[in-house]
Amino acid sequence: MASFRKHANGSWEYRIRYKDKNSNKYKEKSKRGFKTKKEAQLAAAQIETDIEYYGFANDGKESISEYFSKWLEIYKKPNVKPITYSLQERNVRLNILPQWGNLKLKDITRTKYQKWINELRDKYSEGTVRRIHSIMNTALNDAVHEFRILRENPVTRIKIPKETKNNKEIKFFTVDQLEKFLNQVKEPQKNSKYKHSIQYGSDWITDR
Structure with missing residues (x-):
């Protein structure tokens, strides 16, 4: 439940105490600088709605490396064949984490991701890039619908550059x-x- 306080400079602050559904621990979320109590109440109401639905107050603040470690262990390892898990873990370790591991989930944008996919096509075949994208897309879907730590998946409906006759390299004997x-x-x-x-x-x- 939210509480409100007026500061000496006339601005308002809200403070929300809630139980995190993932950790099962009580946490607090606060923000100040609102001109009126009404503004603070409206902002607090939106945060409380998010907490009720998503179970967290900070959308996408978890690091991508931490999330993928948890996702592989909880959702993939128990549910796929060992060879499938090995291939997915390898793609995460060698392709996804070097590019995205130091960022937070909320830092992934469609533009950044599409640019990365285009760069991957310069290195790998269309099929390989589709497999890497499939892992990323599935993981972020689970972040939205299973872990509920992200409001939406930013990499849906991404375009994978296709194989064309023009981009096939002609090779000659040395x-x-x-x-x-x-x-x-x-x-x-x-x-x-x-x-x-x-x-x-x-x-x-x-x-x-």
Whole structure:
């Protein structure tokens, strides 16, 4: 329940004492600087509504590294196969935490996240990036609906850049690779099934 106090400078403060549903401990939330008691009452009422629904007063203040440690241990490890857990834990440790681990949940924005996803596509295939995004999206959904420590998931409906013919790199033989290839195709072929196709490749290269 909220209490209110007027300070010597004429501003008002609210103070709320509540029981945290996650820790089961009593905590306090306060804020001062309101011009009128009515303003303080309206602000306190919103905080009390949030506490009643979410069970906490500070939206998304938990660090991402702490949250993922808890999420993996409580929600993933008991509910997925060991190999699946190992792959998810590895992606969290090697890809998600290096980028986001030092931030708080509330610091994740759609713009920052979309930029990161685009950068990942420069390093990994579309499928790999989708798997990393799936882990992040699921974890943040659980933060909203299961842990109830975040009001909304900021990474829903993110765009994953697709594979296109234009972004596939054309690779060529190095001089050493070409020399090795030509030496191999000049040797007698034990398996005649591949003899003509290899010889054709040799003729095509040496004619150019």
